[in-house]
Amino acid sequence: MTWWLLTFSRGGPASYLSHLDTARAVQRTFARAGVPISLSQGMRPKPRVSLPLPLPVGAAGREELAVVEVPDDLPGAATALRDLRAAAPPGLTPLAIVVVGEQHPRPQAVEASYACVLDGDAGTLEAAVERYGTEESVVRERVSPKGRRTLDLKKYVVHAAAEPAPGGTRLSFAIRHRDDGAARPQEFIDLIATWAGVEPVMRCLERRRVTWKGMPPGRGPGAGRSESP
Amino acid sequence: MNTSAPGSLDSCRDDWFPDEVARLLARVTRPGRYTGGEFNLRLKPGASPRIVLSYPDVYEIGISNPALQILYAHLNDATPAAAERAYCPWPDMAALMRAHDVPLWTLETMEPVAGCDLWGFTLPHELTYTNVLEMLDLAGVPLHAAERGEGDPVVLGGGPAVADPWPLAPFFDAFFIGEVEHRLDEIVEALAAPSRALRLQALAAVPGMWLPGVSERPAQRQVFTAFSSTPPVLRPVVPVLEAVHDRAIVEVMRGCTAGCRFCQAGMWYRPVRERPVDLVVDAAEQLLSETGCDEVSLLSLSSCDYSGVEEALKRIRDLRPGVRVSLPSLRIDSAAESLGRFAADQRGSVTLAPEAGTQELRDAINKGVDDVQFEEAVRATFGGGFTGLKLYFMIGLPGETDADVVGIAHMAATAARLAKEIARGRARLSVAVSSYVPKAHTPFQLEPFAGAALLRRRQQLLRDAMPRHVRVTFHDVAASLVEATLARGGPGSDRLVEEAWRRGARFDGWSEHFRFPLWEAAAAATGIELGAADLHGDTAVPWESAVAPGVTGAFLADERERAARGALTDDCRDGSCTVCGVCGGGVEMDVLP
Numbered sequence: 079m080t081w082w083l084l085t086f087s088r089g090g091p092a093s094y095l096s097h098l099d100t101a102r103a104v105q106r107t108f109a110r111a112g113v114p115i116s117l118s119q120g121m122r123p124k125p126r127v128s129l130p131l132p133l134p135v136g137a138a139g140r141e142e143l144a145v146v147e148v149p150d151d152l153p154g155a156a157t158a159l160r161d162l163r164a165a166a167p168p169g170l171t172p173l174a175i176v177v178v179g180e181q182h183p184r185p186q187a188v189e190a191s192y193a194c195v196l197d198g199d200a201g202t203l204e205a206a207v208e209r210y211g212t213e214e215s216v217v218r219e220r221v222s223p224k225g226r227r228t229l230d231l232k233k234y235v236v237h238a239a240a241e242p243a244p245g246g247t248r249l250s251f252a253i254r255h256r257d258d259g260a261a262r263p264q265e266f267i268d269l270i271a272t273w274a275g276v277e278p279v280m281r282c283l284e285r286r287r288v289t290w291k292g293m294p295p296g297r298g299p300g301a302g303r304s305e306s307p
Numbered sequence: 308m309n310t311s312a313p314g315s316l317d318s319c320r321d322d323w324f325p326d327e328v329a330r331l332l333a334r335v336t337r338p339g340r341y342t343g344g345e346f347n348l349r350l351k352p353g354a355s356p357r358i359v360l361s362y363p364d365v366y367e368i369g370i371s372n373p374a375l376q377i378l379y380a381h382l383n384d385a386t387p388a389a390a391e392r393a394y395c396p397w398p399d400m401a402a403l404m405r406a407h408d409v410p411l412w413t414l415e416t417m418e419p420v421a422g423c424d425l426w427g428f429t430l431p432h433e434l435t436y437t438n439v440l441e442m443l444d445l446a447g448v449p450l451h452a453a454e455r456g457e458g459d460p461v462v463l464g465g466g467p468a469v470a471d472p473w474p475l476a477p478f479f480d481a482f483f484i485g486e487v488e489h490r491l492d493e494i495v496e497a498l499a500a501p502s503r504a505l506r507l508q509a510l511a512a513v514p515g516m517w518l519p520g521v522s523e524r525p526a527q528r529q530v531f532t533a534f535s536s537t538p539p540v541l542r543p544v545v546p547v548l549e550a551v552h553d554r555a556i557v558e559v560m561r562g563c564t565a566g567c568r569f570c571q572a573g574m575w576y577r578p579v580r581e582r583p584v585d586l587v588v589d590a591a592e593q594l595l596s597e598t599g600c601d602e603v604s605l606l607s608l609s610s611c612d613y614s615g616v617e618e619a620l621k622r623i624r625d626l627r628p629g630v631r632v633s634l635p636s637l638r639i640d641s642a643a644e645s646l647g648r649f650a651a652d653q654r655g656s657v658t659l660a661p662e663a664g665t666q667e668l669r670d671a672i673n674k675g676v677d678d679v680q681f682e683e684a685v686r687a688t689f690g691g692g693f694t695g696l697k698l699y700f701m702i703g704l705p706g707e708t709d710a711d712v713v714g715i716a717h718m719a720a721t722a723a724r725l726a727k728e729i730a731r732g733r734a735r736l737s738v739a740v741s742s743y744v745p746k747a748h749t750p751f752q753l754e755p756f757a758g759a760a761l762l763r764r765r766q767q768l769l770r771d772a773m774p775r776h777v778r779v780t781f782h783d784v785a786a787s788l789v790e791a792t793l794a795r796g797g798p799g800s801d802r803l804v805e806e807a808w809r810r811g812a813r814f815d816g817w818s819e820h821f822r823f824p825l826w827e828a829a830a831a832a833t834g835i836e837l838g839a840a841d842l843h844g845d846t847a848v849p850w851e852s853a854v855a856p857g858v859t860g861a862f863l864a865d866e867r868e869r870a871a872r873g874a875l876t877d878d879c880r881d882g883s884c885t886v887c888g889v890c891g892g893g894v895e896m897d898v899l900p
Contacts, residue, residue: 090323091344094332095547099339103547109599110346136333165599167547168344169323245326279333281326 079116082146082155083176083185083293084162089138092169093283097132103170104129104144110165113158116147131187131255134263137283141173143185143290176294183292186255191237192263193250194283198276200242203249206273207240218265231269234261238270246281324417327409335400339548340366343392343414346545347597349379350415354389356424356498358382359413359460361393363428363438364816369394371552373606374429374466376543381488384542386495391415391423392544395438396445398813398820404445411446420446424498424506426460428479430468433793434786434816436475439464440808443478450805452480452519457503461510463494470575471747471850474796474804476519480507484515484854485529486561486576488537517853525855530889534561534580535897539590545598553602554633555594559587559619560607564879564887564896565638568673568870569662569704571746572608574858577889578896579880584615588622595627602631610634612880614899639676639684656695656735657688663704664714670873671706673866678721685722689729696722696736702765703743703757703787705870712765715740716772723774737778740769742787745840746794748856750866752848756791756838759784785823788838789815792830795840797849802833859888 088100095103105127108115117123126147133139152158155175162172196203210216216231238251249270253260263283271278324332324342332338360378362369369375375392382390391413396404404411410419420426426448428439440450443462449455452462464475465483472482483490490513497509511518517526531537539558546553562579563572591603603623607613611634623632639659661681663669669676688696700715719738726734742762745751757765762784773779793800806829814820830837851860862885869876879885880898890896 091339091342092547094338094342094344096337096339099548102549106346106545106547106599109601110596112596136338165346167346168348279330281329281333 079180080148080150080152081178081180081182082148083178084144084146085141085173085176086144086166087138087140087171087173088133088142088169089171090169092167093138094136096135097129100133100142100170101127101129101144103167104146107162107166107170107172108146111158111161113161114149114152116149130185131190131288133285134283136280137192137263137285139285141288142285143288145184178294182294185290185292187260188289188291189236189252189254190288191250191252191286192284193248193286194263194267194280195243195246195248196267196271196274196276196278196280197246198271198274200240200247202274203240203247203270203276206270207238207249209273210235210238210270216269218269220262220265229259229261229265231261231266235266238266240270249280325412327407328412328417331400331403331407331409334403336397337366337548340394340397341400341412341414343417345370345414345547346599347542348415348544349383349390351383351389352416354387356388356495357422358388358390358425358427358495358498359393359420359423360390361395361420361426361428361442363395363430363435363442364814365397366394367546367548367550370544370546370548370550372429372431373540373556373558376540376556377488378427378429378491379544380540380542381491382495386492388495388498389415391418393420393442393446395435395442395814401441401445401813411442421448421460423460425463425494427463427465429466430464430475431466432468432816433474433790434821435468436793436804437808437812437815439475439478440805441813451477453477455480455503459503461498461503461506463510467572467575470571470854470856471795472517472519472853473798473849474793474800476798476853477801478805479519481510481516481518482526482853483513483529484517484526486531486534487515487529488531489533490515490529519853522853525851525853527855528575528857530578530857530894531561532580532894532897535582536586538586539582539594541590541593542597543594545600552604553600555591555598555600555603556606557587557590557594557603558582558606559610559615560613563608563612564885565609565612565675566673566866566876566878566885567662568671568750568866569701569743569746571749574749574863574887575856576608577857577887578894580897581614581899583899584618584622587615587619588626591619591623591632592626595630601629602633604633604635606635609638611638637684640680656697657693658697658699659684659688660699661718662699662701663707663711664700664716664718665711667873668704668707668711668714670875671870672704673870673876675875678718681718682721682725685725686729689726689734694730694734696726696734698722698736698738700738700740701743702740702769703762705743705745705751705754707757707765709765709768712769713772715769716774719777719779720774723777735778737780738773739780739782740766741782742784744787744791744794747848747850748854748858748863750863750870752795752863753840753867756788756840758838759788762787783818783821785826786815786818786821789823789826792835792837792839795848795850800835803829803835806832857887857889857894862887 105125115125128145219228236252268278362372379390382388393413461480463481464479469482493513500506500509515529560581562576662674745754766781807826810825812825
């Protein structure tokens, strides 16, 4: 059994896909490229593709990760990468494939950095970010179909900064992924927008970098036995 | 549209979308409905004329429509035109577009729809009509053709609902009646004329075109006679967002001559034309590669009647083991045999449509299915390992009695008994009952709509008679009432559509959005009686002044008379010509040897 760690960027129209739609787009790209994906067992076999770190709807991503199981006898990943690029939809670009064995641990996200643009005066937003830096804790309630839970954003959101940008103010921050979960980008953006008194509608939300535990050594996600055309 | 490389960091700056659009996308449900970016999208920068194609429903429905795919592929790949698409924005997006004054845009270029040369709508059914007005309004295109000027697009309607174009007549510059594939080049050429008036004049000369207030004769429904020798769409747009249908489609046959007297499509798409098996198999192979789908659907009005179905199925399975081949419809009289063929490809459930509950009524509608065939089909369903069976019926058919309605419950009881015997409690059985709406250009076009009171009484009668463990669902009578009004509306019926839209009617085909009080108020304001057809005696009907459907009035009258005495009419594929009037003048049945 062979696993491919496929890094890809998501931008433009693909930014507005849900997590499941993105996974389906990756799977369909493989099918169009003629690159087979191993199927799960059972009555209704499913292609074995997973995207370990969901990207919010509306967000672009520079280096997203898909974990794909492929048959062992598949020829070179470099050829496959070229075919995948040709078969991908606009906005989804395969970047590199790292080939790992069955025993390799699945990569886990440790920290992800984000940036977005908010309407509003940079000074006001900078003040809100400064306030965040001085607070001991910022507890927020999250309501989901699973129920209600409270989380302290201070445990998760770090490296926050605001700076003037064309058309507004760029807010950047990083989210730590802990054993007990992670904050969502929108939760922090909503907080800062509320404190700054601006509408929490962001543009150009982008996940710029993800630090992974369990990624093969080398230079970032394109490392290990990476193959590029 | 930006020209940066897809997925490049430039795209993270949102320069794919104008800033005002990006702001709206951040605030709506399922923003992917409005962003394009599908597989096989066509971009033709600078091409002329610019044509926008629309399906008046939400993206997930519209992207699954095969007709729009045919037009999109042909216009982009075989003419100088650039074809783009726009679907009806969901109410949350429509509200934001109005609040922020952002006009409707296309998925290809993000440019406003209003700037195109021609805006073509495919009109699937009457409950999408208010969405047409909604889209025109959101685009900033004047609602009425008479108010449009030099800079406005020509608005053209087509599709099955134009069998009676009157309820939408003032909102369209022109309607194309019938199958348009072979007329697209002429339409594109007509758009080269230097003024709007000359473009309309040139369009009026295209066979099949009917211009409200201009055309002096009904338009002859067009038949694509080269269907059999023309490949289907081989590179369709494949949605990335989840759509209602997720499969490759090969249209194997067009038209149906089974002759069901209630069925508008059966009268409208005559004659039968079949594609050669080689063409079907090659298309399936290419489509599976182009789409990445793991299922291919052999599409037609009655795919089991496609002469090459068995060979096509075998060859596709041999070429692509593991790919599922599905048929969208099964006829009960051949279902037992068909289910045997397709058992390996089907999963889950089967839908069978006896349509009526007694033999007498089934004969009257020319369904030609008997109780023995029905039992065989049910046995084949559960015996073949399928775990679900859905039975589809209509109530309110002409000549129907309470006994016919109770007969539906008897058939459901039979199916339930067989399910218990064969599937031993593992089977799901459900019954769906819709209200019959008489349609233009069918043998029942002059029959009255059953009416809300009678339909509701018969729904209750059926509920009471139905076995308790069988799940039965009914179509909303109020929605059928609106549909019945618009399906046979005459000049002036457009006032009802416009009034309902102005009062807030949208997405009337969606139960969660359909608001009958708006239609009642619109009917009261316009003086139009809901459910009543605009008939003028027993011969002259308003839609005949706009559309010459091919089937003759004499044939329809004869079929109506035969229905009254329960006489069956054979399928002309199997026997003698029924003299429906369609064939002749280069239009002929074209079936495989």
